[in-house]
Amino acid sequence: MAQKPVIGLLGGGQLGLMLCEAAGPLGTVEIAVLDAEDCPAKHAARKNGLHVTGSFKDPAKIKELAARCDVLTVEIEHVDTEILEEIATKGVEVDGKMKKVPVHPSWKTIRLIQDKYQQKEYFGQKGIPIAEQMAIKSGSERKASLHEVGQKFGFPFMLKGSKGSYDGRGNFKIRTAQDFDSVAEQMGDQPLYAEKWVTFDMELAVMVVRVEDDDGKLNRVLPYPVVETVHEDSICTKVFFPPRNTAVTEEIKIQAQKVACDVVASLWGRGVFAVEMFLKDGQILVNEVAPRPHNSGHYTIEAVHQMSQYKAQLVSILNKVPKNLDLSPTVSSAIMLNILGGAEPTSHDRLANLAEELTSKYMHVFLHQYGKESKPGRKIGHITATGSSSIGQLEERARPLITCVDEIRAERVGGSPPAGTSSQGSKPDPLVAVTMGSDSDLNVMIKATDILEEFGVPYTWNVTSAHRTPEYMEQKAAEWSQGSVKVIIAGAGGAAHLPGMLASITHLPCIGVPVKGSTCDGMDSLLSIVQMPRGIPVATMGINNATNAALEAVRILGNTYPEYVDKMRAYQKRIKVEVLAKDRKAQVTSPRDYLKGM
Amino acid sequence: MAQKPVIGLLGGGQLGLMLCEAAGPLGTVEIAVLDAEDCPAKHAARKNGLHVTGSFKDPAKIKELAARCDVLTVEIEHVDTEILEEIATKGVEVDGKMKKVPVHPSWKTIRLIQDKYQQKEYFGQKGIPIAEQMAIKSGSERKASLHEVGQKFGFPFMLKGSKGSYDGRGNFKIRTAQDFDSVAEQMGDQPLYAEKWVTFDMELAVMVVRVEDDDGKLNRVLPYPVVETVHEDSICTKVFFPPRNTAVTEEIKIQAQKVACDVVASLWGRGVFAVEMFLKDGQILVNEVAPRPHNSGHYTIEAVHQMSQYKAQLVSILNKVPKNLDLSPTVSSAIMLNILGGAEPTSHDRLANLAEELTSKYMHVFLHQYGKESKPGRKIGHITATGSSSIGQLEERARPLITCVDEIRAERVGGSPPAGTSSQGSKPDPLVAVTMGSDSDLNVMIKATDILEEFGVPYTWNVTSAHRTPEYMEQKAAEWSQGSVKVIIAGAGGAAHLPGMLASITHLPCIGVPVKGSTCDGMDSLLSIVQMPRGIPVATMGINNATNAALEAVRILGNTYPEYVDKMRAYQKRIKVEVLAKDRKAQVTSPRDYLKGM
Structure with missing residues (x-):
């Protein structure tokens, strides 16, 4: 076998652990972990003599690790980039010679990301949408600087430490000018910046794989699907794929992926990156970037099964990303729930039982425990539930898990579980679009939506006329083709062109319902719908039979x-059974009596 | 966290390795491996102080392992069942007290399986179909016994060692009575038995999970899907899910799962079991049983993603099998190829490159390398390719991988790669069924099959009349509903009942094509098909428009x-583009000239 490349990993927590779990079966790479002897990643790494015991903040240890590796990467961005730069550009001494060890993502990327203010300034210069921000002067000028912000941004605004903070640590919401007095106490004398207060509708995130050629040239960026993230105490605790809220249209998803790709393309080096975003009135703002696998990408282990974020991290660092890699999800929907240590060390044990109980044909539940000692609020594992149904239906099925996670949190922080999590955008993505040429068709088409509701099929409905609103019809058909919709049902009467025109625009199966008009007994509608030319099929139902259209869907x-x-x-x-019951009645009733009873 | 149960594992090869890989993320179980210090499983096991160094055949070491475990299991069935019985029934000394340690699967199962002759006798008594067999007497009576077999079974027949053989070792094909003289040389003086020669059409395998309550009562047996296995040099080298040959009907699959479940139900203890079977003229014969995860179940890691055979082994041993566990595949098709060490230690390196190259939207390729030193013929890894297409299409896409594996083998054993592997039953499972009321409809319906062929859709077609062959129609509809078929296209003329009657029987979407008859201009057919009662929809196409029926499918x-x-x-x-081209022509041609050119 060819000599396996060795990736040196700074930090051996749960992200490193899952990286090692992804590396194992591949058998094509060794991972050498720099962290404490008993860190989670070392427990999961294939046994090799390469690990280094020590702190990933210790320059000497980083050099020791680099000397035995082909490439370095990080599990966390709070590392010494001076040392990484030195190792990458000057090298580290091995057998009396200097060996340069590449760092991925680049130390330049890590350095930029470490300074949240500079990072955003940089993105802003690159034309990436960010919230307005201002640097706060230090020392004696700080107070004046804060007042200036208050005047410019108004209240509240967010005060953030530029460096060294994550999971919301080092953020301070300034409600009024009175809060200025508490700044020193809350934030110390670290460098600060202010961000205009953003009231967002929801948070989205996209993981992106950055592929770079050996000469350091950007080859391509590949986005994973867009997810909705829910934060509690500034920690991402729940992830929904796809986003639950139908306000997140296909267009917004494409936009979010584009913004995320722009962000990652503007950085340096290989690997996966998390781009966290705010969504407000259909507008995207970049909030944070993590140059590494991320909480919001855990769901990929099961939901993008061909290439989890961890496997992607490995193959991109090794420049082994398949040419035709496709990051389409392998499931219809997924929910990731973080398991945070509860009030008691055993608080979360009931989650394991629940996961076992809830596993079914329609929902697969995957429990991941990191082998970390449980402490209140500590990330000790996660659960991913996947479904072959819409996210709304999956959320219903996963409800007991979500409730349990919320209860464990409530026991820990006090108070009652959040009521909002479930109602926020629980309207599932539509699988069927029901449309009609005129609202006068609705008394017929209502039978279709009745059936869809009876079968629990999420649907969307509207009125569009092939003749009176041709552009709108085209726009809707295109939207449905790219979205979650899998079947279109269209009803129309007279010169009933709507079903056929929709079929001409979309690749989706279209079902046509001829609606009986005031003349021709519906034969005009029927023949207008059914006699499509070769090439463009419409699945035609009987006249006025919208029931059957929904049943066909x-x-x-x-x-x-x-x-x-x-x-x-x-x-x-x-x-x-209904017909058989009628037959049983017939057996004991004369035809004439039967007719009277109807 | 609750104290984690410890599973003791006898043997630490690749099966143990993948068991440890499955245990890792769960974080709910520790595995203690008894094998050499450097065995593959120990490399993958989460670090713990529980492993035992030594041979899994050494009784003292087995007891040492048992003393630190809650339950014992095996990676291989060639273990000392006397010791396992003692540990399970009398116990092992821990701190001066005797501790009974359960063994799963039961030592009784392992003991029975070890004696291949007794095993089959037992299955035969249980009514499970097996090949005819006869025990061969030992010592001076052996020759007479062989002659007796020759007379009873005819030639050739298979001579097998009852014990200690696997991967075909210890099998000897007796072609003529002259071969009797070589028996001692080939087989030594081990206990032998003869099996009637079975010429089979193909080999099938089913993995089964055995769930047993704490009181030792059988709770249930759960079968994985049926796979087709291909053996070379008596080693299972290729696995196809679903079986490629359409001769393996749904009925046969159900039968194979039933037989496999019967076999496993007749055994004792918990765990997964592999049941290997011969298929001959639609009849199933049980060939071999392995009381553990198995080569023919590797594909489950990706293809039954919610519960691989390894995870199933863990949860069944711990009696934590989800109540509503469903073992439906999460992909449409999968192919598993063993990587056997080639002529050179680097022979298989090209497979890794190929796996990377071939990965696409339609085929995901998963490479597993066990970290074993490559030796000619040694199992050092496997590749699983999964697809969202039929097995036939996946096989086409995976062809370069299959060819590469065959070439590596050919380099090793000499000779050319097997020609037969691909052609054996490469006809893919049909996705569409095209049927018609009469063969006189075929000149219309041919357009549907033309389109299906153009789009590369595997289909089946036949003639069935609602009025003349009602039972046959019912039978076909039921068959299609249970099989691979996802859409039915039915053409009929006159009182055209076929599409609607099929829709009444099946849950599948049915597309109807009204075929124009000699009267009524096809309106009779159209209205007979389209005007279905509420409840049973038929997606009706235009008169004679079989093209559109296929396009809708x-x-x-x-x-x-x-x-x-x-x-x-x-x-x-x-x-x-075709229409636009005509329009371009129209721009430079008078209507009358255009008409002349048509």
Whole structure:
């Protein structure tokens, strides 16, 4: 076997642990961890004689690690970039010779990210959308500087330490000018900057893989899907893929991925990067960037099964990213819940039982425990639930897990579990779009939405006319084609062009319902819909039979979501039973009496 | 955290390694491995002070392991069951007291499996289908016994050592009575038995999880999907899910799972079991049983992602199998290829490059290397390719990998790669069923199969009449509903009942094509198909428009298989370009000249 490359890892917490877990089966790379002897990552790393015991902040230890590695990477950005720069540019002494060891992501990236103010200034210069910010002067000028901010941004505003803070540590919300007096106490004399207060609708995040050629030239950036993140106490505790709120349209998702890619393209070196963003009124603002695997990317282990963020970190650092790598999810939906240590060391044990109980055909639950001692608030594991259903349905199924996590937190911090988590945007992505040429068709088409509701199929509905709103029709068809919608149902009467025109624009299966008008007994509608030219099919239903249109949509969805097969079988059984009941009645009733009873 | 249970594992090869890899993220169990210090499993196990160095055949070491564990299991069945029985029933001394340590699967199971002759006799008594066999007498009676077999079974027949053989070692094919003289040389004086020669169509395997309550009562057996296995030099080298050959009908798959479950239910203890079977003319014969994770179950790591055979081994041993566990695959198809050490230590390095190159949106390639030194013929890793397509399409995409594995083998054993592997049953499972009421409809329906072929959609077709062959129609509809078929296309004319009757039986989406008959201009067919009662939808196409029926089927398949979305988009682009070309011609041609040119 070819000699395996060795990646040196600064820091051996849970991110390093999962990196080692990803490296194991590959068998193509060794990881040498610099951290305490008993750190989680060393427990999971394949046994090798390469680990270094010590602090990842100790320059001598970093050099010791570098000497035995082919490349260095970090689990956390709070590392000494002077040493990393020296190792990458001047080298480290090995057998009397200087050996340069590449650092990925680059020490330049890590240095920039360490200074949150400079980082944002840099992104701003690159045209990336960020919240307005101002540096705060130090020492005796600080107070005047704060007043200046208060005047410019108004209250409240956010005061942040430029360096060394994460998981919200070092943030201080300034509510009024009176708070200026507490700044020294809260923040010490560290360098500070102010950020304009952003009231956002929700937080999104995108992991991005940065691929760089051996000559240091950017090759490409590959985004993972967009997720919704929920923060509690400034820690990302819940992740939803896809975002639950339908306000996050396909357009916004594409925009978020684009912004994230722009951010990562503007940096240096290889690896995965987390880009955290605010969404406000359809606008994206970049909030934070982490130059490493991230909490908001844990879900990829199961949901982008071909390439988790950890495997991506390895293959990008080694410049082994498959040419045709595709980061499409392998599941329809996923929810990641952090397990934070509870009030008692055993607080979270019930989560394991719950995970076992809730596992089903429709929801797979994956429990990850990091082997860390449980302390209140400490990240000791996470749970990922995946589904072959919409995120709304998965959230319903995962509700007991979410409640349990919330309860453990409430026991720890006091107070009751947050009520908001579930209602925030719980409207699931639509699987079916129901549309009609006129609102006068609704008394027929209502049967379709009734059936969809009966089967628990998330749907969207609207009115669009092929003849009166051709551009709008085109726009909706394009939107549905790119979104979550898998089947379109269109009803129309007369010269009923809507179903066929939609079918011409989209690749999705389109079901047409001929609506009976005031003339021709509906035959005009039927023939307008069914007699499509070769090339563009419309699945045509009987005249006014919107019920069957929805049932056909459910049958089609059954190919993707097994639960609809089960529901369809149950429905078919039920209608059979209904007819058999009528037959039983017929056996004991004369036809004329039967007719009277109807 | 609750005290973690400790599983003691006898043997630390690649099966143990993957067991440890599965245990890692769970964080709910410790594994203590008994094997050499440097064995693969110990490299992957979470660091703990529990491992025992030594041979898993050494009774003292087994007891040492048992003393520090809550339960024992095995990676290989060739272990001393006397010691295991003693540990389970009498116990092992810990701090002056005897501690009983359960063994899973039971030592009784392992003991039975070790004697291949007794094992089969036992299965035979339980009504499980096996090949005919006869024990061979030992010593001076051996020759007479062999002659007796020759007379009873005819030639060739298979001579097998009852004990201690695996991967085909200890098998000897007796071609003629002359071979009797070589028996001593080939097989020594070990206990032997003869098996009637089985010429099979293919080999199948099913992994089964055995769940047993704490009181030792069988709770349930859960089968994984059926796979096709390919053996070379008596080693399982390739696994296909689902089986490639369409001769393996849904009925046979259900039968194979049932037989495998019967086998495993007849044994004792917890864990996963591999049941290897021969298929001959639709009949199943049990060939071998392994009481542990198995080569033919490697594919589950990626293809039954919620519960690999390794995770299943852990949770069943710990009696933590989720109540509603479902072992449905999470991918449409998978191929597992063993990596055997080649002629050179670096022979298989090209596989890693190939895996990287071939990774795409449609095929995910997962390379597993066990970290073992490469020796010719040694199992040093495996590759699993998964697809969201049929097994036939996946096989095409994975062809370079299969060829590479075959070439590495050919370099090692000499000769050319096997030609047969690919052609054996490469006809993929149908996704669409095309049917019609009469063969006179075929000149219309041929357009549907043309389109399906153009889009590379595997399909099946037949003739069935709702009125003349109602039972046959019912049988086909039921078969398609349970099989790989995802869409039914039915054409019919006149009182065209076939599409609607099929829709009444199946839950699948049904597309109807009204075929124009000699009267009524096709309106009879159209209305017979489209005017279905509420409850049972038929997606109706235009009269004679079988083209659109197939295109609609492709759109529906696009929801499950993204490649058909890409193909449909390309098709729509192509027909657009065709019309635009005609328009360009129109710009430079008078209508009358254009008409003449048509």
